[in-house]
Amino acid sequence: MGADGQQGRKPRADVRRNRAALLEAAQRHFLAHGVGASLEAVAKEAGVGPGTLYRHFPNREALLAAVLQTRSEELVARQADIARLEDAAEALEQWLRALEDYFSAFSGLPEPLMAAARAQQPDNPLTLPCDTLVTTTDAYVRAARLAGHVRPSVEGYDLFLAAVSVAWVRGTGAADEESLARLRALVGTGYRERDDR
Amino acid sequence: MGADGQQGRKPRADVRRNRAALLEAAQRHFLAHGVGASLEAVAKEAGVGPGTLYRHFPNREALLAAVLQTRSEELVARQADIARLEDAAEALEQWLRALEDYFSAFSGLPEPLMAAARAQQPDNPLTLPCDTLVTTTDAYVRAARLAGHVRPSVEGYDLFLAAVSVAWVRGTGAADEESLARLRALVGTGYRERDDR
DNA sequence: ACCTGAACACCGTTCAAGT
DNA sequence: ACCTGAACACCGTTCAAGT
Numbered sequence: 001m002g003a004d005g006q007q008g009r010k011p012r013a014d015v016r017r018n019r020a021a022l023l024e025a026a027q028r029h030f031l032a033h034g035v036g037a038s039l040e041a042v043a044k045e046a047g048v049g050p051g052t053l054y055r056h057f058p059n060r061e062a063l064l065a066a067v068l069q070t071r072s073e074e075l076v077a078r079q080a081d082i083a084r085l086e087d088a089a090e091a092l093e094q095w096l097r098a099l100e101d102y103f104s105a106f107s108g109l110p111e112p113l114m115a116a117a118r119a120q121q122p123d124n125p126l127t128l129p130c131d132t133l134v135t136t137t138d139a140y141v142r143a144a145r146l147a148g149h150v151r152p153s154v155e156g157y158d159l160f161l162a163a164v165s166v167a168w169v170r171g172t173g174a175a176d177e178e179s180l181a182r183l184r185a186l187v188g189t190g191y192r193e194r195d196d197r
Numbered sequence: 198m199g200a201d202g203q204q205g206r207k208p209r210a211d212v213r214r215n216r217a218a219l220l221e222a223a224q225r226h227f228l229a230h231g232v233g234a235s236l237e238a239v240a241k242e243a244g245v246g247p248g249t250l251y252r253h254f255p256n257r258e259a260l261l262a263a264v265l266q267t268r269s270e271e272l273v274a275r276q277a278d279i280a281r282l283e284d285a286a287e288a289l290e291q292w293l294r295a296l297e298d299y300f301s302a303f304s305g306l307p308e309p310l311m312a313a314a315r316a317q318q319p320d321n322p323l324t325l326p327c328d329t330l331v332t333t334t335d336a337y338v339r340a341a342r343l344a345g346h347v348r349p350s351v352e353g354y355d356l357f358l359a360a361v362s363v364a365w366v367r368g369t370g371a372a373d374e375e376s377l378a379r380l381r382a383l384v385g386t387g388y389r390e391r392d393d394r
Numbered sequence: 395a396c397c398t399g400a401a402c403a404c405c406g407t408t409c410a411a412g413t
Numbered sequence: 414a415c416c417t418g419a420a421c422a423c424c425g426t427t428c429a430a431g432t
Binding site for chain 2: 111115118158168173182185187189190191
């Protein structure tokens with residue numbers, strides 16, 4: 001408790017500049033070298049000392065979460081389109097693909113996200129976005145199941161895990177595009193209810 | 198070419214001792230801390246200098262491949278049992294589970310194995326065991342498909358990838374046993390031919 | 395022929411000193 | 414209040430010196 005700077009208005013101009021420069025540099029490095037990129041290099045490229053980076057983002061997860069914020073906004077936008085679809089089965093399929101793309105933003109991203117999904121660690125800044133994705137997935141699965149397109153034994157979390165898995169395989173580079181397509185088809189066959197009755 | 202020590206008979210006693218101590222220490226550390234365990238610590242526990250470790254195993258993959266040799270022998274033994282099964286569908290299912298267990302031997306093992314599967318890098322010591330596993334998987338898939346138990350669109354490599362994926366999820370700790378069972382069931386539904394005609 | 399361990403490079407993280 | 418950058422710790426990897 002007490003008035004720490006958390007809600008202080010009008011942050012100093014250099015603070016905002018540093019934060020923005022750090023985020024931009026981090027995104028570039030994560031894109032180029034994966035989520036394990038050197039934080040020292042990020043700080044250097046942002047033109048600040050390593051101490052400044054740690055002052056803004058106490059650990060790698062915090063920096064990663066902040067960088068992912070941008071991607072999350074893209075995902076939300078895509079989600080708005082998906083939510084407008086009439087066919088619940090089609091909506092679920094597109095959502096799973098959107099999830100996979102989100103997880104594929106940076107190489108090595110699935111690992112820290114799964115670590116955040118593992119346990120309710122309130123200190124882990126990736127937990128909140130992760131939980132949101134699981135909840136949204138669950139909603140699409142319920143809707144599609146109500147419409148009779150998803151097997152009763154399949155839960156939302158299962159398909160969340162499946163999407164992360166495909167993203168992980170994609171990130172390893174061990175599967176070409178056709179192989180990935182067949183993997184997605186395998187998952188699709190696994191969760192979809194057969195249409196014939 | 199030339200007579201390098203590769204095929205030299207009767208290695209010195211201390212060389213054999215060192216190698217054995219390194220393998221044992223490495224296995225312990227890989228079990229405790231995953232495949233990213235500190236090689237310095239491995240050398241220390243084996244009672245040798247870091248230089249000796251590098252002399253025996255030029256890189257982490259080489260050490261990992263040597264440690265996996267033991268596990269591979271377990272897998273081959275298990276494979277002998279599986280090969281004796283009459284039901285090709287049952288054999289495939291058991292083989293996929295054996296694969297998953299193999300990949301789950303150490304935390305973080307799926308990554309380097311997928312890196313080895315990615316490209317034909319003759320220098321990567323994990324390529325050979327990896328290729329063997331893919332080939333064996335393919336054989337089981339072909340047999341099961343001939344017996345009409347696997348969808349025509351499913352290839353052996355797809356199920357190899359699926360098994361690694363499940364092992365990866367298992368390794369992250371983000372899925373409890375029930376969740377993993379449902380994931381395996383999802384894959385099973387995905388590749389198995391429907392029995393009704 | 396093999397081993398040793400000092401040495402180098404690189405990085406994450408902290409913190410006393412500055413402004 | 415924030416930033417700086419030196420400093421510490423840890424690790425992978427190499428290599429000159431030993432036996």
